[in-house]
Amino acid sequence: MPAVLVHGVPDTHRLWDPVRSHLARTDIVALDLPGFGTPLPSGFASTKEEYLDWLIKQVEQIGEPVDLVGHDWGCLLTGRLASIRPDLVRTWTGISGPIDPEYPWHYLAKIWQTPGEGEQWMKDLDLEEFAAKLVEAQMPRDAADESVRHLDATMRASILALYRSAIEVGAEWKPGLSSMTAPALVTWGLDDPFLPHRFADELGNATRARAVVKLRSSLDSRLITCVCVTWAQTHAAATRTAMIGHPLCAQAFVRKRNHGEAARRALPGLHQTGARLHDKFSKHPDRRRHRRRQC
Known part of the structure; x- marks a missing residue:
């Protein structure tokens, strides 16, 4: 089951190049969205629905469920795909891409x-x-x-x-997130000026994510993608191992979703990791909000 990585705006598949040499798995497919470093198909109008249809076809061609990872606009597109075509997705990871009608466009x-x-x-x-x-x-x-x-x-x-094409994308696509059946992971950057990290919690709630992982910067693709792809292979068992020792962990916050005993078995060590990092994280301006929301 390959991992399919989908970039955002204004990026190409090259966004993922720095991380690929750090991954143990080699079954990685990094796509270029049409018009982003590649020509547009004939008649392609670059709307969100056309990008979604194109992405569905790319994943269908793989022939088996995939570990789907999306950053920025890739998060929106892959989240929608996982909602309406659960047969194509083994796991889903969304990185810094709000799917919410309350999100104020930057x-x-x-x-x-x-x-x-x-x-x-x-x-x-x-x-x-x-x-x-x-x-x-x-x-x-x-x-x-x-x-x-x-x-x-x-x-x-x-x-x-x-x-x-996407002015109302949050209102149009968020309700469908409840139909997602694949195990989900949400990661976010605390310092991203365009994406308030409360939308990480909202996305985690909407997708019933196994965990919400907040780091100092959503654009440290090396750490985040290693975490996501490793998590996808093991359904989160190795997430803690992937994070320990990285310099960004000093300001990381890991929030385990409270889904009872099944979640505790699926996420060994994540709750302890979040608790241990919380003291260092507490200097963040939004510390009171996070302390209140910690599971």
């Missing part, structure tokens, strides 16, 4: 969703300046440079079409 999304204004923003885009802004938003410098290097005219047009 300022760039609002620009991209506005006809005329979005086109002008794309026309005036300075790639070097945009890369610097991504770094300010906690993206590693090399990852930011790699992302903007592929931000050509096709990707720019695809981003505008995708965001304009």
Whole structure:
């Protein structure tokens, strides 16, 4: 059963390159969404539904249920796929991608969703300046440079079409998350300025996730993807091992979902890990909220 990795915006499959050499498993499929480093299929209009249909076809072709991992927009698309095609998914991991009608679109999304204004923003885009802004938003410098290097005219047009098709995506897709049957894991970055981490809890609740893992930065793809792919292979038994010793663990918070004895058997060690890290984490500005919500 391969692991299928789906990137977000503005990325390509190269988002996952730094982590692949750190994974024990080799059955990894990292996809490029149409228009993101690859040509658009004929007649493809880059709406969220077209991306979803395309993704379903890619997973169907594998011929067996997969461990599905999505970051950013990849989280939304894979979460929807796992909701409506549970036969295709063995496990699902969502990384920093809110699927919630209460989520307030970030300022760039609002620009991209506005006809005329979005086109002008794309026309005036300075790639070097945009890369610097991504770094300010906690993206590693090399990852930011790699992302903007592929931000050509096709990707720019695809981003505008995708965001304009998705203004109400939270209201449209969140109700279906309750139909997800695959074991789920949600991971999030505490420092992500675009994605308040309360939506990690909301997504965890909606998908009945086995755990919600919060780290200092959602863009440390090396740690997060290693955790996710390792977790998928073992249904979370190795998550604790994958995290211990990483520098970000000093500010990590692991919240085990309270699903009774079955969850405790499925997640050995996660609750103890979260408790041990909580003291170091408590300096975070939102510490009272997390202390109240800890399972």
